[in-house]
Amino acid sequence: MASESETNKRLLLDVLTRPGNDACADCGNAEPDWASVTLGVFVCQGCSLLHRGIPHISRVKSVQQESWEASEVELMAAMGNEAAKAKYEQKVPAFYYRPKHTDCKLLREQWIRARYERNEFEFIEKQEPYSAGYREGFLWKRGRDNGQFLSRKFILSEREGALKYFSKQEARDPKAVMKIETLNATFQPAKIGNPYGLQITYLRDNSTRNIFVYHSDSKEMVDWFNAIRAARFHYLQVAFPGASDEELVPKLTRSFMKEGFMEKTGPKHTEGFKKRWFTMDDRRLMYFKDPLDAYARGEVFIGSKENSYTVLPGLPPSTQGYHWNHGITIVTPDRKFLFACETEAEQKDWITAFQRVINRPMRPQEYAVEAHFKHKP
Template sequence: MESAKEPKAIMKIEHLNATFQPAKIGNPHGLQITYLKDNSTRNIFVYHEDGKEIVDWFNAIRAARFHYLQVAFPGASDVDLVPKLSRNYLKEGYMEKTGPKQTEGFKKRWFTMDDRRLMYFKDPLDAFARGEVFIGSKENSYKVLEGLPPSTQGNHWQHGITIVTPDRKFLFACETENDQLEWITTFQKVISRPMLPQEYAVEAHFKHKP
């Protein structure tokens, strides 16, 4: 008799999210599931030949989230809770980035903006991000600037973006002016939104991987 095996992962409903990703996964019935592991985002990509199976899993995750939120926020109405069941990413796509010293060469990375988490990956289907950046609000000294500092070198793409945080500046470069505009607009929407009490806790415990 085989001994029972431990599960490979335990995902807390509190931080669980699911979003349809047919183009990224390369399957019309592709689903991306994310959860937090040691305060870092973990991606799982799943698909099924039967679209109904994937939709059922998506709805099951949303139902579990709804039950969790009802318990966590007993005074909230269903209208307030439904938008929190699952979320789509604010934006995804390729940009170039450089390291914290801003002397390293720029490297092309896949970026995902998930609420206030800006994550970057070597490949769109990587399980873990190479790094994550918390994007706070303008009241807390976060801002986005068009362009790069004059001394910047090593970027192949010419349409720069600078994210200023209380700790440091992050430098990115986009391939096209349209990409640059879309990313800046996305960052501005996040930064212009006041931070919620629970987001201060996320900011305090945030781990950035250089």
């Protein structure tokens, strides 16, 4: 005869097979093997560690490795991931970023705290920090020339259609005006060297500009990120009045397709190879002397195969100069670009990223980008 502990475990595993319980309630990772016995949700190991940060709200247990009380199993059966979603995500704004298991710890932790600790999606008034259409505050910004982080005042205004920052607290004129139209933000903790580091990019004169910021308060940083997404969302609603939320949300912010070091040579292919940091942002391949440079040394537009863009492994036999062993040639209608990777794995990853873009037909607005594209050799 099965013991009470074995019976409880069998009942718990039955609950785990119910619809919605086969993925982490917080990040969507498959096959969650932990559960919050106070909230009634099944979560993955990564999210279970973040739940431990709110012990007054959530107490987690391993589904397989720990014994379960009958009352705990009953709670899991009564709630479960689908019911929890209905309760804790009643009023999530369309623009609010829902993190995946591959996202940085900061985004996943603040999503968990917003749902269960602050109940932000049950009470709309708690969403004002990122949904009001206006936000101002101080962020630590990396200096373009000296690399030091200094406190700078930032103002995000949907009415003005811009994010601005000021180099002096009492300054009337902003140091930079970043139009919401071309604004992007992506968390880069490893690159910036801060767990709350955010990279903001925008276009000026059709060239990409970077600024790197952080705040010591994790909620403050995620609120800025979602405020930028809200501003972008409302801008796009006006720009594309017939578009659905599902069409607009993927356009709010984007992570870079790939980043890393490669070597490159100039347009004559005789200039010698130089090591550069490359960032693939949709169809823009940018290269920098340093990963934290404010300006790209140059940008390459990557079009589609229908428009005579191709990527090839290796370099032409006539290539001169010392370079890393694993070459890549990008052929465009105007010229060939030659790059070299340090390892074969990096070469394959870059080729995959290039191929993904080249295989995708160009949208009408991308032809305009291609026509006005500026490349610095």
